[in-house]
Amino acid sequence: MTPLLEIRDLRIEGRSDEEWHPIINGVDLTLGRGEVLGLIGESGAGKSTLGLAAMGYVRDGVRISGGSVMFDGIDLMNASTEEKRSLLGRRIAYVAQSAAASFNPAHKLIDQHVEAPVRHGVQDRGESIEDAIELYAKLRLPNPEEIGFRYPHQVSGGQLQRAMTAMAMSCRPDLIIFDEPTTALDVTTQIEVLAAIRDIVDQFGTSAIYITHDLAVVAQMADRIKVLLRGDEVETAPTREMLDAPREDYTKSLWAVRGYHRPEKPKPGPESVPILAVEGVTAAYGEQVVLNEVSFDIHPGRTVAVVGESGSGKSTTARVITGLLPPRSGVVRFEGEALPPSYRQRSKDQLRQIQMIYQMADTALNPRQSIAQIVGRPVRFYSGLKGRRLAARVDELLEQIELDPAIYRDRLPGELSGGQKQRVGIARALAAEPRLIICDEVTSALDQLVAEGILKLLARLQDELGLSYMFITHDLATVKAIADEVVVMKEGRVIEQGPKTEMFTPPHHPYTDLLLSSVPEMDPDWLDRLLAERRVEALGEAATDKM
Amino acid sequence: MSLWIWLLGALAAIAALAWIGLWAARRLSGNAPRYRDMSYGVAFGYALALAAIAAGIWLWMKPGAVYFRWAVMGFAICAVAAFLFRLAGRHLGPERLKRQFRKMPLTAAFGILVILIYAFVAIFAGWIAPHGQEAVLGAANVVPGGDPAMGGDPAFPLGTDRIGRDILSRLIYGAQNTVGLAFATTLLAFFLGGSLGLLAAVVGGWLDQVLSRGVDVLMAIPSLIFALLLLTIASVWADGARGLLTFYMVLIIAVIDSTRVFRLARSVGIGIVVMDYVEAAKLRGEGMGHLVFREILPNAMAPLLAEFGLRFCFVFLTIASLSFLGVGIQPPLADWGTMVRDLAQFINFAAFAPMVALAPLLPALAIAILTVGVNFVVDWMLHRASGLKS
Numbered sequence: 001m002t003p004l005l006e007i008r009d010l011r012i013e014g015r016s017d018e019e020w021h022p023i024i025n026g027v028d029l030t031l032g033r034g035e036v037l038g039l040i041g042e043s044g045a046g047k048s049t050l051g052l053a054a055m056g057y058v059r060d061g062v063r064i065s066g067g068s069v070m071f072d073g074i075d076l077m078n079a080s081t082e083e084k085r086s087l088l089g090r091r092i093a094y095v096a097q098s099a100a101a102s103f104n105p106a107h108k109l110i111d112q113h114v115e116a117p118v119r120h121g122v123q124d125r126g127e128s129i130e131d132a133i134e135l136y137a138k139l140r141l142p143n144p145e146e147i148g149f150r151y152p153h154q155v156s157g158g159q160l161q162r163a164m165t166a167m168a169m170s171c172r173p174d175l176i177i178f179d180e181p182t183t184a185l186d187v188t189t190q191i192e193v194l195a196a197i198r199d200i201v202d203q204f205g206t207s208a209i210y211i212t213h214d215l216a217v218v219a220q221m222a223d224r225i226k227v228l229l230r231g232d233e234v235e236t237a238p239t240r241e242m243l244d245a246p247r248e249d250y251t252k253s254l255w256a257v258r259g260y261h262r263p264e265k266p267k268p269g270p271e272s273v274p275i276l277a278v279e280g281v282t283a284a285y286g287e288q289v290v291l292n293e294v295s296f297d298i299h300p301g302r303t304v305a306v307v308g309e310s311g312s313g314k315s316t317t318a319r320v321i322t323g324l325l326p327p328r329s330g331v332v333r334f335e336g337e338a339l340p341p342s343y344r345q346r347s348k349d350q351l352r353q354i355q356m357i358y359q360m361a362d363t364a365l366n367p368r369q370s371i372a373q374i375v376g377r378p379v380r381f382y383s384g385l386k387g388r389r390l391a392a393r394v395d396e397l398l399e400q401i402e403l404d405p406a407i408y409r410d411r412l413p414g415e416l417s418g419g420q421k422q423r424v425g426i427a428r429a430l431a432a433e434p435r436l437i438i439c440d441e442v443t444s445a446l447d448q449l450v451a452e453g454i455l456k457l458l459a460r461l462q463d464e465l466g467l468s469y470m471f472i473t474h475d476l477a478t479v480k481a482i483a484d485e486v487v488v489m490k491e492g493r494v495i496e497q498g499p500k501t502e503m504f505t506p507p508h509h510p511y512t513d514l515l516l517s518s519v520p521e522m523d524p525d526w527l528d529r530l531l532a533e534r535r536v537e538a539l540g541e542a543a544t545d546k547m
Numbered sequence: 548m549s550l551w552i553w554l555l556g557a558l559a560a561i562a563a564l565a566w567i568g569l570w571a572a573r574r575l576s577g578n579a580p581r582y583r584d585m586s587y588g589v590a591f592g593y594a595l596a597l598a599a600i601a602a603g604i605w606l607w608m609k610p611g612a613v614y615f616r617w618a619v620m621g622f623a624i625c626a627v628a629a630f631l632f633r634l635a636g637r638h639l640g641p642e643r644l645k646r647q648f649r650k651m652p653l654t655a656a657f658g659i660l661v662i663l664i665y666a667f668v669a670i671f672a673g674w675i676a677p678h679g680q681e682a683v684l685g686a687a688n689v690v691p692g693g694d695p696a697m698g699g700d701p702a703f704p705l706g707t708d709r710i711g712r713d714i715l716s717r718l719i720y721g722a723q724n725t726v727g728l729a730f731a732t733t734l735l736a737f738f739l740g741g742s743l744g745l746l747a748a749v750v751g752g753w754l755d756q757v758l759s760r761g762v763d764v765l766m767a768i769p770s771l772i773f774a775l776l777l778l779t780i781a782s783v784w785a786d787g788a789r790g791l792l793t794f795y796m797v798l799i800i801a802v803i804d805s806t807r808v809f810r811l812a813r814s815v816g817i818g819i820v821v822m823d824y825v826e827a828a829k830l831r832g833e834g835m836g837h838l839v840f841r842e843i844l845p846n847a848m849a850p851l852l853a854e855f856g857l858r859f860c861f862v863f864l865t866i867a868s869l870s871f872l873g874v875g876i877q878p879p880l881a882d883w884g885t886m887v888r889d890l891a892q893f894i895n896f897a898a899f900a901p902m903v904a905l906a907p908l909l910p911a912l913a914i915a916i917l918t919v920g921v922n923f924v925v926d927w928m929l930h931r932a933s934g935l936k937s
Binding site: 018078080081322323324343346348351355356358360363364365366367368369377378381382428432 | 580583584586649650822823824826827828829830831832833841842845846848
């Protein structure tokens with residue numbers, strides 16, 4: 001039997017600065033019927049471009065310069081617009097990364113759902129609506145009868161992603177391309193979406209290409225994995241084989257990232273004064289209370305990780321500590337001394353002691369200032385250094401973050417990669433010579449290899465300079481790697497806190513347990529096992545409820 | 548009625564041409580993807596373009612269509628001049644400039660060329676102009692063209708006006724007066740609106756409310772009427788002193804136009820204030836001056852510069868229309884708006900003496916070309932600022 005999709009020696013180029021640059025250099029891909037292929041790689045590896053090319057489509061400013069794409073015996077490269085139009089949506093469907101950005105906010109979900117079946121003449125509107133409700137139920141959406149009649153903004157992110165999967169399924173396509181469908185979701189939501197996608201793909205025997213940068217996720221979903229690196233294929237192998245025995249060095253390095261682990265530092269003595277103490281802080285945006293009696297300590301030289309889902313109040317806590325959001329009640333102490341609630345009332349020295357590193361390095365660095373200006377400004381502002389001594393200090397800081405000053409001093413942030421930008425953000429914080437650095441999701445926008453480099457750098461700086469870190473993250477793998485203490489937050493409250501080793505050994509608070517168990521593991525059976533466990537628990541609870 | 552029938556017929560013919568052309572192209576090319584995937588709408592566009600070119604050639608052949616021929620020739624000359632200018636820019640000068648010229652569309656090159664020429668003429672008007680702007684030179688109503696048989700005079704290539712002043716000299720001085728004043732006014736409007744707008748964005752709260760509502764009140768009154776009203780009051784204050792009245796005019800137009808700049812600067816500023824690097828600067832303890840001029844202004848520069856170009860055109864047109872109405876730049880100073888008004892009657896001769904009607908069209912053309920040129924440059928800058936690459 002011929003494979004469903006066969007890509008041979010595909011070459012794709014993108015246009016920038018009036019020249020064509022290769023994006024994909026001759027990749028082969030074969031996908032059998034009912035097979036799920038995982039496509040992984042760092043950002044810029046060409047995963048999405050390859051995924052779209054499997055539909056015979058390229059984005060503006062990109063062209064296919066060679067190779068062939070055969071879908072079920074149809075040559076997509078030479079197919080007419082009419083032929084492609086009859087395939088797309090009906091036999092090949094696409095699920096985008098951000099469902100929130102892909103649904104038209106002006107139309108109800110169901111109206112967008114029925115569009116493809118009605119247009120392709122597969123079903124009429126009535127049949128299609130009935131079918132949609134069935135699909136919604138299969139994808140375990142709450143209220144399948146009514147949810148379709150809502151507008152996209154009235155539905156949560158995870159639900160929207162499932163509604164999008166249902167939409168892709170509406171014509172029962174032979175092939176679905178999933179482009180990072182769970183990347184923008186919280187871990188606990190991700191589980192539901194993953195399970196729903198996998199069930200429905202199994203049920204209809206649909207073939208799928210699953211694009212992601214998260215190895216643990218792809219391990220759950222795919223039968224085979226293909227690793228891409230800068231437009232070249234690194235290797236392809238069945239999932240289990242690939243996980244157990246990766247052949248290429250690059251693949252091995254990807255696998256090894258998760259191995260980084262920093263031992264917990266010894267506990268501080270009883271007489272140790274915490275460098276930062278948050279005491280009973282309650283904060284609100286207008287009437288909306290977002291922090292409720294939050295208390296925790298950070299001791300000198302230690303790393304405290306604050307974890308929780310989005311909306312749990314992690315970043316708000318940072319805003320209270322820095323003084324951007326004065327608390328309604330409670331106090332923040334720095335080395336035992338109460339800090340004024342607003343940053344405007346704090347002295348220059350108090351401001352200097354606490355620095356921040358931001359999640360999005362793109363918005364954290366002024367795009368119109370050179371690296372030397374960005375890093376030099378705090379040096380000059382706090383220490384008054386000028387001229388040659390300022391330049392020498394900036395060079396020293398750049399060397400500390402492992403960037404060559406001669407090359408990077410005069411560059412603009414736009415000329416750096418994501419990881420390099422994040423390093424400059426670290427240098428700017430270091431330039432103030434602080435005691436405490438607040439790291440707000442500093443690695444979540446980065447590829448795993450790059451993120452690991454940043455974590456190692458932060459750990460080294462901590463050892464050298466005796467810094468304390470408050471590490472805000474939703475990624476428990478990061479917490480495992482570098483934290484000494486963990487604070488778990490939910491809905492503006494601290495649920496549980498303690499040293500890392502204690503936190504990662506049972507018994508947990510139920511919420512901590514949910515968070516921990518939701519972190520995907522690099523084991524292809526993990527999702528099955530987890531779902532089975534949860535089902536048993538749910539049954540047990542139902543049974544106890546009845547009694 | 549017959550015109551409508553004629554138009555419908557032409558449309559039908561073009562539609563048929565498109566259909567036949569598409570069919571023929573598919574047959575002849577052996578169904579090549581280019582024609583196979585071309586939609587009927589695109590084919591209709593090609594047919595329409597063909598019809599437009601044919602109509603243009605037909606019009607060119609007609610003996611009466613003098614202005615059309617001039618327009619086509621003028622367009623061709625402009626295009627060639629812009630092309631040569633860009634070619635020169637690509638091969639002369641420092642490397643950074645060359646790189647800019649390499650990415651530049653022809654329209655932007657034309658705009659820059661126009662601005663350079665106008666600036667040169669405005670600055671050196673005193674040396675270039677053959678006569679003074681106020682000099683009355685005897686022969687009145689000399690026809691442009693310099694051909695004595697047609698009523699022209701080689702000494703006055705563009706003719707003279709009703710009281711015998713040289714139109715060429717007045718056009719050249721007009722560049723100095725009109726463009727110079729417009730430039731000063733726009734600068735003032737930007738200084739006022741830009742700094743207040745960014746300040747409102749950074750400080751927010753009640754200052755923002757007071758400034759924004761004040762601007763709303765000013766914007767609620769139609770600007771030309773408002774300017775006229777204020778200028779009438781100002782002319783009483785100026786009490787006949789011409790210089791003072793011009794100064795008042797600059798001030799009034801600047802304040803009225805600064806409201807638009809304020810709006811833009813504030814909205815751009817609000818978008819930048821929420822960036823993390825501004826937050827980082829605030830948390831560092833930086834003062835207001837550093838925040839506005841170091842962190843925010845450089846990032847707001849692209850849209851503000853683009854607005855500067857547009858605003859310049861509007862100010863320029865406002866001054867021209869105020870002068871046309873008689874309250875702007877006062878005679879005998881040369882000004883393009885006033886010149887259009889003074890020479891307006893000659894337009895009636897357009898049908899039988901094209902050269903005579905040229906007199907009022909020349910200052911109008913000077914205004915039009917500068918406006919188009921500035922807008923081309925602004926479009927290009929907006930395009931670059933938005934990061935769109937063709």
